[in-house]
Structure formats: C-alpha cells, structure tokens
Amino acid sequence: MQDRITFYYSPQTRARSVMVLLGELKAPYDLHILNMKAGEQRQPEFLAVNPLGKVPTIRHGEAVVTEQAAIHIYLGDLFPEAGLTPAIEDPLRGPYLRWMVYYPACFEPAVVDRFMKREPAPESQSPYGTYDQVMDVLRDQLAKGPYLLGDKMTVADVLWGAALSWTLQFGIVPDYPEFKDYAARMSERPAFKRAAEKDAAIAAEHEAAVAGKG
Structure with a gap:
C-alpha cells in the first residue's frame, strides 16, 4: 500500500497549484494547514521539515520534497496512472x-x-x-x-x-x-475550482483567527 502524502499548505500561496494537482491525480493526502498570518511557518515543528519555512512542502514516507516545480514533477511521476506525466521514453x-x-x-x-x-x-x-x-x-x-x-x-x-x-x-x-x-x-x-474555493475558505478562517486575537 502506498504511503499517504502529507501536504503542508497555506492559503494564498504557491501551494494552491499543488492542491490542484493532487485533485487532478486523485492522490490520497493529509492536509497540514499552516496559518502564515499567525507565523506558524516559523515554528520549530515545521522548520524541522522545511528549514526555509516555505510552502508548498510534502512528505511522502521518508522523503521530504520542497520547491513547487520539484513537487509537481515528483507527484506526476508518483501517479503515472493519471496519464499526466510523459514517461522517460516518451518524446515529450x-x-x-x-x-x-x-x-x-x-x-x-x-x-x-x-x-x-x-x-x-x-x-x-x-x-x-x-x-x-x-x-x-x-x-x-x-x-x-x-x-x-x-x-x-x-x-x-x-x-x-x-x-x-x-x-x-x-x-x-x-x-x-x-x-x-x-x-x-x-x-x-x-480541480482548479475546488482548490480555489477551499483556498478562499481557509484564508477567511485565518483572517478571522488573527482578528480574534487582536
């Protein structure tokens, strides 16, 4: 059984494209949301995963993958059955x-x-x-x-x-x-529409959380 992906995410960031891709690939994943407005990306727990405190970041088994383009390449190769990644022998x-x-x-x-x-x-x-x-x-x-x-x-x-x-x-x-x-x-x-709706909802929750502490 393939390990589930842990997806570190914050709204209104480059991470949204990874959410879209996970939807296009129908990949199983667990969403780990970081409230960047509250500085959660700078907490020791996440810095131990990505020392730069950046999203998107994924963990798959023992592998941690950062950088948006690298994550896309990795996930596309991980789910070839989706048909969205040219194989190594493909001219494309x-x-x-x-x-x-x-x-x-x-x-x-x-x-x-x-x-x-x-x-x-x-x-x-x-x-x-x-x-x-x-x-x-x-x-x-x-x-x-x-x-x-x-x-x-x-x-x-x-x-x-x-x-x-x-x-x-x-x-x-x-x-x-x-x-x-x-x-x-x-x-x-x-998949793009679903990601946009989810992104907006999470962003609103984060705004409300920060405003509530003000």
Whole structure:
C-alpha cells in the first residue's frame, strides 16, 4: 500500500497549484494547514521539515520534497496512472521537463523583477535573458495548442495554469490572448475550482483567527 502524502499548505500561496494537482491525480493526502498570518511557518515543528519555512512542502514516507516545480514533477511521476506525466521514453519527456524548469528558472525571476520594479541584470548576465524574451517564448509555445505541449494536458499545465492565473490577476504579465485563453481554460477545470474555493475558505478562517486575537 502506498504511503499517504502529507501536504503542508497555506492559503494564498504557491501551494494552491499543488492542491490542484493532487485533485487532478486523485492522490490520497493529509492536509497540514499552516496559518502564515499567525507565523506558524516559523515554528520549530515545521522548520524541522522545511528549514526555509516555505510552502508548498510534502512528505511522502521518508522523503521530504520542497520547491513547487520539484513537487509537481515528483507527484506526476508518483501517479503515472493519471496519464499526466510523459514517461522517460516518451518524446515529450524532454520538452515536459524543460517547461517544468523554465517556470522557476526564468518565468518567476522575470515576473518578480517586474513586479518589484527592480532593474534586471544585463541580458548577458541575467538568468532569464529579458522579461520580453520570456513572455514571447511562452506566448509562442501556447499558440501551438490548447495545452503547453500541444493537444495533451500534462502536470506542466497545472503549474503554468496556476501561474498565469495569478500573474494576469496582478497585471504582471501582458494580457496576450494566448495567456488569457489558456488561464481561463485551466481555471474552468473542476480541480482548479475546488482548490480555489477551499483556498478562499481557509484564508477567511485565518483572517478571522488573527482578528480574534487582536
């Protein structure tokens, strides 16, 4: 019998995409909620699991996995029967891994620099090149099909669907039709809707808990 996953979660964070993915995979898990507004992520119990005090984090048996993209890759491989992860011999495996890593390596640094109004490094030294290059590469890829790798949905679409939903919401990526259509398509999936509703409910509970102590 496969070990259940312990999922460390806080609302209004990157952890929501992992909640979506667990739903898409129909994976058994136990939800461990941290109230970041109350500083629970800095308590010794959680720091013993993830010394950075970050979510998402999962524990599976003896394995602790941190970092959003790594968790998505791990869970997709753990549940191949869901059909959302290209196998190692699949020609899509390489492009799949490319886009899983492109998100934290290029997209996030680019949009964070833009959001914080920070001057990026010179193009020759920047880990992502330029913001416009990152956006154009992603736009061109999404123009090829309904999903990131064409006609077949993968775990990468869960990661990128969540990413484009929140970056469009905050206006830190261009409102290209390819971005808007893709984000809307992914957000309409039942697993995305359930995660959004649960996230909002937990966030409200945390706000009330903090207000009650004020």
